[in-house]
Amino acid sequence: MAGVVLRSSLARAPSKVPSLLSRSYATSTPARAHHRVVVVGGGTAGITAAAQLKRTPQLANSDVAILDPAPPGWTLVGSGLKPLDGMKRPLADVVPTGVKHYPLTVSTFEPENNVVKTSEGVNVSYDYLVVAPGLETNFAGVSGLQEALADPTSLVSSIYSHKTVEQVWRNIQGFKKGKAVFTQPAGVIKCAGAPQKILWMALSQWNRNGVRGDIDATFATGAASMFAVPKYSEALERLRRERNVDGLFQHNLVAVDAKNKVATFKNLADNGKEVQREFDFLHVVPPQKPWDWVAKSPLADAAGWVDVDKATTRHNKYANVFSIGDASSLPNSKTAAAITSQAPVLVENLLAIMEGRKPAAAYDGYASCPLLTGHNELMLCEFKYGGVPKETFAGVFGSQDQPMRIFYHLKKDLFPTVYWNSFLKGTWFGPKGWSKPSSLS
Known part of the structure; x- marks a missing residue:
């Protein structure tokens, strides 16, 4: 699912907000609410959490609000499988019914005062x-x-910018x-498999072109x-x-000299020694980090x-605060599938706190990376904490460290439809599909 995300015209542009807000909004919004x-966060994590919360009987009539900084990124577009217009929608179109949307930019939290x-x-x-505000894509982190x-x-070019994803x-x-x-940069990024998806799809296209x-x-x-999970890393290394x-x-990219076609890396295994590589074509995944x-x-x-x-998913200090998605400290892959x-x-435990119960639901670290390895093939990497595989279809199709066509069509044809029509509406539960996990029913 990673790579199919939301966009907001107001994302991280505080200087433009007043001119873009309607007069009625500006005059009707109090200084306090x-x-x-x-x-x-108005990305996948924030929208999904809000949608699932509003679907619970306890909160169906309660007021829920979203403050939106929504970041973008697309792999299906960058790999030539989907048009950009089909992979983005205005945030206002997907905010759950009954949820108040503030197109505002967060500057700070005061959890002591809520x-x-x-x-x-x-x-x-x-x-x-x-x-759940996601990560900041730091293009300035690579010189040039x-x-x-x-x-x-x-x-x-880069799939991590809506300005260059089609390029x-x-x-x-x-x-x-x-x-x-x-x-691929050192450290955490959105969808750890995305840098390879573009590599494998490019090779596939160049084979087609002869x-x-x-x-x-x-x-x-x-x-x-090649990958953080040993089973899939070994398979990808063979590929x-x-x-x-x-x-x-x-080797971590630190500079790009487009005029002279030179990319400069720091060799992290050799005390950061600089290594230069000439290029004629360069696809860059910029470093990413939590918002300041x-x-x-x-x-x-x-x-x-x-x-x-x-x-x-409950905060370790503030009992009424929760976090999921890319901005959280959850030690797993940053994917939409997670x-x-x-x-x-999160929803079950938040409701438990509201009702004076102890949070009992537990997240096992499940994440998935539908890793395109070429046209008509995809390696569906599914795993939980500790890099332990947790494969949904292994009993049907065998070990998922082999690229398969059926997984390719799940990624290309089924997942985008599920994303817009179920995932963001709070009715999709990953490996369980449309069935809410029994332990959370």
């Missing part, structure tokens, strides 16, 4: 808070990258000969292996070798994530 539940402050001067107080992306002739596939289709480099033999491909990653892709491991207003808040742990219990298992746990 209060809601039973406030959800920070208040969220915004850059627009509106303070929103709450009885319960759900923090922003300038390279702004030049369509540079053959530098990715145009570059792939037009590339005939030379050195192609695909990067030019693969004239292209030298390199996968340069800040990680120590890398079979498909003649050079691997640069623990999360990382510097009382809600954050030392690393900048919202500090929650990894099983209950949210399908996180959200029901």
Whole structure:
């Protein structure tokens, strides 16, 4: 599911908000507002949590609000499988019915006072808070990258920007000969499999075009292996070798010189020694990090994530605060599929707190990465905490470390429909499909 996400025209642009807000909104919104539940974040995690909360009998008639900073990113578009117009919708179209939407930018949290402050001067107080704003994509974290992306002739692109996601596939289709480099940064990113999806789809397209033999491909990653889960990492390493892709491991991209076609990496295994690679085609996944207003808040742990219990999703200090999705400290892969298992746990435990019960629902770390490995094939990586595989279809199709066509069509044809029509409406529960896990019924 990762790569199919929401967009908001007001995302992280506080200076533009006043001019974009309608006059009626600006005059009708008080300087202070209060809601039973406030959800920070209008991406997949925030919308899903709000939708599931509103579907519970306990909160069906209660006031729930969303404050939205919604970040973007698309892999189906960048790999040529879906048009951009079909993979984005205005945030207002998917906010659950009955949920108040504030198109405002959070500036700080005051959990001691149960208040969220915004850059627009509106303070929103709450009885319960759900923090799910996603990650910040830090294009400025790579020297020269922003300038390279702004030049369509540079053959530098990224699926992590709505401005260049369509350019990715145009570059792939037009590339005939030379050195192609695909990067993945060190640290946490949205959808850890996305950098490889573009690599494998590009190779597949170049095979179709009959030019693969004239292209030298390199996968340069800040990680120590192809994937964090050993079972799938071994399978992907075999693919890398079979498909003649050079691997640069623990090499973190730090600079792009589009004019001279040079990418500079730091070798993390050699005290950060700089390594330069020439390129003719470059796909970049920029570094990502928690938003500063999360990382510097009382809600954050030392690393900048919202500090929650990894099983209950409840904050370790503030009993009325919960967090799921990319901004949380939950130690698993940052994927939309993970949210399908996180959200029901959050909802059950939040309701338990409301009713004076002890939170009993537990999240086991389930995440999924539908990893495209070429046209008509996909490796469906499913796992839980500890890198332990948790495969939904192994009993039917066998071990899921083998790319399969059936999984490709699930990703391309079924998952987008499920996302818009069920996932965001609070009626999809990941491996359980439309059946709510029995332990949470």
